[in-house]
Amino acid sequence: MTRRVERPGVRDGYDRWSETYDATPNPVVAVDRRHTLTALAAEPGERVLDAGCGTGFxxxxxxxxxxxxxxxxxxxxxxxxxRRTAPAARLAQADLNGGFPVRPGAFDALVASLVSEHLVDLRVFFAQAFAALRSGGRIVLSAFHPDLARAGIEANFERDGIEYRLGAARHTVDDYLNQISDAGFVGLGWQTHAGDARLVDEIPSAREYLGEPLILLVQARTRD
Ligand SMILES: C[S@@+](CC[C@H](N)C(=O)[O-])C[C@H]1O[C@@H](n2cnc3c(N)ncnc32)[C@H](O)[C@@H]1O
Incomplete structure (x- = not known):
């Protein structure tokens, strides 16, 4: 029997997914959790903006x-x-395809994890991210790997026999690096993190991603 597929749109899709998102085994999310906060290396007292914070991990x-x-x-x-996961954090509802509702230069660091595949214009996003950071601030971007998007894989979840597909824009690695650099960021560094044996131990169904790129992690900073 063929499975029914629905495309509810990104916002509506995440609204529907929200209650089960954290319990959904997801190879891309699992690899993100290993690397992103380590790369951010936030210190107590720092001001950090999480753009596309999702369920607040x-x-x-x-x-x-x-x-x-x-x-x-x-x-x-x-x-x-x-709100439940991080009661001490401030939260605001905003569409990252438009302006960020923050004061310019208000943050020491910005993290954006697994949201960029939903953004229509990376130039707008990185310009807003740059403006939100102080001089000498830093950005850590964890992106759904462009190779996955190119292979036609997209954010998706299942409920009651229906597969919900939320899409994945086909930004390339060069799109990310060029747009980050064009926004004014310097000191770019990037790594690809692929599926490995540890991931398969955590999520056996991730075997198909052994050796396949899952996230692109980019770090950069604003000038001092
Ligand atoms: C795959 S989840 C990742 C959430 C979180 N960063 C994490 O690592 O678990 C993507 C999130 O981006 C949000 N998102 C997607 N497009 C957005 C947009 N244009 N503006 C604001 N949030 C957006 C979704 O609502 C969802 O919470």
Whole structure:
């Protein structure tokens, strides 16, 4: 029997997914959790903006480490979960395809994890990210790997026999690096993280991703 597929749109899709997102085994998310906060290396007292905070995994860890954080997301469902996961974090509803509702230069660091595949114009996003950071601030971007998007894989989940597909824009590695650099960021570094044996131990169904790129992690900073 063929499975029914629905495309509810990104915001509506994440609203529907929000209650089960954290319990959905997801190879890309699992690899993100290993690397992103380590790359961010936030210190207690720092001000960190989590752009596309989802259910608040990163916010929760940051708040526990006494980092002062603000999470932005456009899905009310995801923000409701983030409120539970990270009660100490500030949250605001915002569409990252437009302006960020923050003061220019207000943050020491910005993290954006697994949201960029939903953004229509990376130039707008990185310009907003740059403006939100102080001089000498840093950005850590964890992107759904462009090779996955190119292979036609997209954010998706299943419920009651229906597969919901939320899309994945086909930004390339060069698109990311060029747009980050064009926004004014310097000191770019990037790595690809692929599926490995540890991932298969955690999520047996991830065997098909052994050796396949899952996230592109980019770090950069604004000039001092
Ligand atoms: C795959 S989830 C990742 C959430 C979180 N960063 C994490 O690592 O678990 C993507 C998130 O991006 C949010 N999102 C997608 N497009 C957005 C947009 N244009 N503006 C704001 N949030 C957006 C979704 O609502 C969802 O919470």
């Amino acid at each position: 990163h916010l929760g860890r940051l708040a526990e480490a006494r980092v002062r954080c603000l999470g932005l997301d456009f899905s009310s469902g995801m923000l409701r979960q983030a």
